[in-house]
Amino acid sequence: MASSPQGWHVWTETWPKIRSYSINQRLKIGIVGETGQLARAISQSQAARSGLTTFFNRQSLDLSADPEDLRDALSKFDHVDVIINAAAYTAVDRAEEDQAKAFAVNGTAPGIIADYCNKRDIPLVHISTDYVFNGQSRLPYMPEQDADPLNVYGASKLLGEKAIKASGCGYVILRTSWVYDAQGQNFFTTMLRLAETRDELSVVCDQFGRPTYAADLAAACLSAAQNISVDSVKYTGTYHVSGSGPIISWAEFARAIFEIAKPYLKKNMTVHNIPSSEYPTPAKRPSYSALNISNYEMMFDSQMQDWRSSLQIAIDEWQKTN
Ligand SMILES: NC(=O)c1ccc[n+]([C@@H]2O[C@H](COP(=O)([O-])OP(=O)(O)OC[C@H]3O[C@@H](n4cnc5c(N)ncnc54)[C@H](OP(=O)(O)O)[C@@H]3O)[C@@H](O)[C@H]2O)c1
Numbered sequence: 559m560a561s562s563p564q565g566w567h568v569w570t571e572t573w574p575k576i577r578s579y580s581i582n583q584r585l586k587i588g589i590v591g592e593t594g595q596l597a598r599a600i601s602q603s604q605a606a607r608s609g610l611t612t613f614f615n616r617q618s619l620d621l622s623a624d625p626e627d628l629r630d631a632l633s634k635f636d637h638v639d640v641i642i643n644a645a646a647y648t649a650v651d652r653a654e655e656d657q658a659k660a661f662a663v664n665g666t667a668p669g670i671i672a673d674y675c676n677k678r679d680i681p682l683v684h685i686s687t688d689y690v691f692n693g694q695s696r697l698p699y700m701p702e703q704d705a706d707p708l709n710v711y712g713a714s715k716l717l718g719e720k721a722i723k724a725s726g727c728g729y730v731i732l733r734t735s736w737v738y739d740a741q742g743q744n745f746f747t748t749m750l751r752l753a754e755t756r757d758e759l760s761v762v763c764d765q766f767g768r769p770t771y772a773a774d775l776a777a778a779c780l781s782a783a784q785n786i787s788v789d790s791v792k793y794t795g796t797y798h799v800s801g802s803g804p805i806i807s808w809a810e811f812a813r814a815i816f817e818i819a820k821p822y823l824k825k826n827m828t829v830h831n832i833p834s835s836e837y838p839t840p841a842k843r844p845s846y847s848a849l850n851i852s853n854y855e856m857m858f859d860s861q862m863q864d865w866r867s868s869l870q871i872a873i874d875e876w877q878k879t880n
């Protein structure tokens with residue numbers, strides 16, 4: 559085990575690769591957002607492969623469509639027992655300019671899907687974000703704490719949560735943070751791509767949270783879908799899910815990525831701390847958005863992986879395809 563300059567530890571031995579969840583083989587799950595990192599991780603899970611899952615992409619279900627058209631299109635779900643909405647307008651900075659679309663996809667569409675679920679008496683698993691909070695806390699946010707988004711993306715996701723709650727359907731809202739996968743475009747793959755051409759990087763050191771590996775979030779979604787299908791009254795609610803383990807800054811996350819990926823990198827990477835003020839972005843971000851995951855772990859009787867162990871698995875996955 560190696561100690562980082564910040565005092566938390568990066569495990570260098572192989573971590574247990576256990577993601578235990580089991581899905582009723584006859585549960586028919588409809589998943590919106592086929593091309594996103596979360597839906598891809600769901601599709602790669604053993605549980606999804608052995609179950610009856612149907613994926614919908616933007617072509618088969620456009621969440622920014624006119625509400626009437628979207629209502630009509632939802633008949634495509636008539637055969638499913640539960641819906642997982644993994645789709646969202648996730649371009650946090652672009653949302654500041656493209657407000658109407660962000661609110662349509664993240665605010666209005668989830669409400670329309672929830673109304674459909676309510677009418678059919680099937681449950682909805684929906685994903686929301688740590689960016690519903692304003693970052694003033696210095697303790698991990700509890701699900702019942704007041705939301706106060708700082709940016710359009712957070713406000714649009716909060717609207718979606720409220721619409722789902724108002725619909726009367728059985729729902730699990732999973733708020734998560736800092737989602738990454740071994741492929742696609744995210745902080746993790748960006749850091750490793752930059753490492754091909756650079757040997758030092760500056761990364762913000764004053765925004766704190768916890769990373770979530772897409773496969774861990776996928777497991778949480780499938781577990782939520784399974785449980786809410788069995789008992790919608792017991793499980794309906796808002797929960798927080800992220801990797802467990804130390805709360806870190808983006809700069810510390812970058813260092814952890816480079817430390818674990820060291821055997822596969824051509825050179826040692828140096829990460830310099832910079833304040834957010836030196837990396838201005840159109841959207842404001844909360845300076846602290848760690849989530850308290852205990853109510854999810856208790857209700858669903860499962861433990862979120864330490865982000866350091868998941869990072870090791872992600873690096874192994876990344877290395878296989880690079
Ligand atoms: N990524 C993060 O760091 C993070 C953090 C907190 C919460 N979350 C939440 O976690 C969930 C999953 O995120 P992710 O990282 O998997 O997102 P992602 O990789 O950006 O994928 C988003 C998905 O939504 C689809 N989508 C966007 N606009 C659409 C529309 N108008 N109609 C239909 N589909 C549309 C995209 O389709 P196209 O490929 O066609 O664009 C894509 O499949 C989201 O609810 C997100 O808000 C993410």
